[in-house]
Amino acid sequence: MEFVKKDILSIEELAREEIELILETADSMKEISQRDIKKVPTLRGKTIVHFFHEPSTRTKTSFEIAAKRLSADTVSISASTSSIVKGETLIDTAKNLEAMNPDVIVIRHQASGAPHMIAKKVRSSVVNAGDGMHAHPTQALLDMMTVREKKGTLSGLRVAIIGDIAHSRVARSNIVGFTKMGSTVVVAGPPTMIPTGIESFGVKVTYSIEDAARKADVIIMLRIQKERMGDSLFPSDREYANFFGLTHKAVSKAQKDVLIMHPGPINRGVEIPPEIADGPHSVILDQVENGVAVRMALLYLLIGGSRHASDD
Amino acid sequence: MRLMIRGGRVIDPASNTDAIKDVVVEDGKIVELRPGAEGRGQRTDNRKQKTEDRQQKSEGERQKSTIDNRQSTIIDASGKWVVPGLIDMHTHLREPGHEYKETIETGALAAAAGGFTTICCMPNTSPVNDNRSVTDYILNRAKEASYARVYPVGAISAGLKGESLAEFGELKKAGAIAVSDDGHPVMNSQLMRRALEYAKGFGLLVISHCEDLHLAGKGVMNEGAIATRLGLRGIPNAVEAGMVARDILLAELTGARLHIAHVSAEDSVRYIREAKKRGVPVTAETAPHYFSLTEDAILDYDTNAKMSPPLRTKKDVAAVRKGLRDGTIDVIASDHAPHSILEKQVEFDAAANGIVGLETSLPLSLKLVKDGLLDPMPLIAKMSTNPANILGIPAGRLRPGGPAELTIIDPEIFFAVDVNSFKSRSCNSPFDGWRLQGKAILTMVEGKIVFKEM
8 A cells, every 4th residue: 555644643543454554664774773774765865854852862863863874964953052042932943944845854853733733834854752641652663563563463562551540652652543443452550541422432440450451452551750749640650559559469460471572761760660661561662663664764765765756 | 983883683681582674874873673674684584564663553664764864874784683782701911011012092993893892901911000090091092092992801819829809999980890810810718709799889790710730730721631632731621621610609699790701611611500490690701712612632742722711622512512601601702812823933832812703703602503503692691691781881782872883794705814904913823824704894982983804
């Protein structure tokens, strides 16, 4: 099939077949990263702007490496070095970037919907690298790639997502993605972290970690943001770790070959104890490796294929 | 100069009139309302019959009328409604301070184009209208503009800070007809109690913007599945309804008159209905967007659908509509809130609340008649007679000897909303491009035609 999307803003707008195509492409991209010479000329002459309006280490590095392995030229802008600090609006910044004719603008922003706003204003492809509490589509794709690689399928699985569902863009994108591919998703956390109307996504809700873990094929732990204590979502780290952190007992109720995942960065000892994060079920570093492959696949599909040729 | 509006369907809730009549205007006053001439503008056979009866009875008078007709400028209003000038008791005019969004003049022009002869402007200007000199300034500027009558609403608290009372006596003396901290709730219940008590002594109406700021938190839209899907922080109904309940209890405690602004939530309607049954002196308004739109309007992060209170669900829209029908909600007000693209073409979280409404309020409200929810008479009551009564101003009725402030409505005309044609300086409307039926085609203030499109 031909990939005809201009932008990658959320998992919702990707059809099941498109997700499959991205994951298949990512599988072949992964091989490039395992070579001695990790570079192909596919995107030579293309320009990619990485516009990170919110701190990021993993995602930003992953995007940059992905672009470089495909020989694209990359420019990186962060909030502190951009004109935003001089009072420029987001749309003006985007229009100015656009005037320099980049092929792709990768954006991370703390406001939900910011990449959508930009995508409507520019001709370049826009890739959402995480917006507010809304979406983190490349994270969901790399999570699905990791699960598919280990389990051979994405359908019929039981996926537990545990933690602050309410404020997590990773949770939203994974819920939509895994559900779309035919798996069952269970979300768990204290009720203060379960958003209103989450049932409409077709997920099951429980407030017990052990219930969520029972018979799970995949457990995705979410990062607890300590600043959320100010919002009275939970009383203390200690209480959170005791009642909502992952335990050996909970893992023992899951399938024997359960995968333990985490989008990072980890609060060791809060949502996940170190021995589980580093244990045999953990695929946390595979996720990071696959992140590069998925992002290479997306860049390739957006600007390396025939889309632009057929547009003209 | 003498002017006759001939053959229109005169709808005047104050006198319970709904009949074909000719309206004669002279020297800024209505001098005569008389049965309309035969064969023009009848809407039903029944009414036609009645009109004919009356015609026969006043044969002599009719001959006299014919003579008058030759001397008057005649406006043919057959097939149109002639109603008392519409009153918008909830408008933001942005002057002084934010003239790039709206001035008193452009706001008054927008009012005239929307069929409003009277508007009440909220005090959240810069400086805040919490003292006599700002009220004076607004009234002077309104007099210069003269497209609509402008009544300023003073602040409840000094600087809208919610800490101490503004000088109600001075405000009233200068011409303020009500007090409100609109845009901000009075979070301190003691201060709200004192405001109600103190306002009572001056006969000032207190208009309450009901919002529990702690519960609202950083919310930017209605709480629910759509907010969750969009990753936007939610505002539950209890944010509004909790404060509605508090203010009703305080009105009951103090015996002061309370008017609840922009009702949007099902629970608020329920509390107001119950309070009215108990005889609490409370009235309420809603705005057209709360009976025309749901939170679905935000699905593409459209900042023109961001407002406070937020657009809510189908259930809430149904409750607001029911409240309008059963009289729980007395008034339709626009909550006209102009903002420029500087405040609206930004991230949803950062966008300003509010939409312009003066030029869409009537067409959207006329849809309630098309939908069979309201008859024309109660609709006009909610947009003219009721706000006049609640505010205690000499408007909202058509009577011989009274001021010639009236609106002619074409209830049938189809048109597309085009924000670029707005008289308002701002165009932040989620209704751009909507096909609507019915609008004002003539607006008259003190006998002067301030808007005409016929």
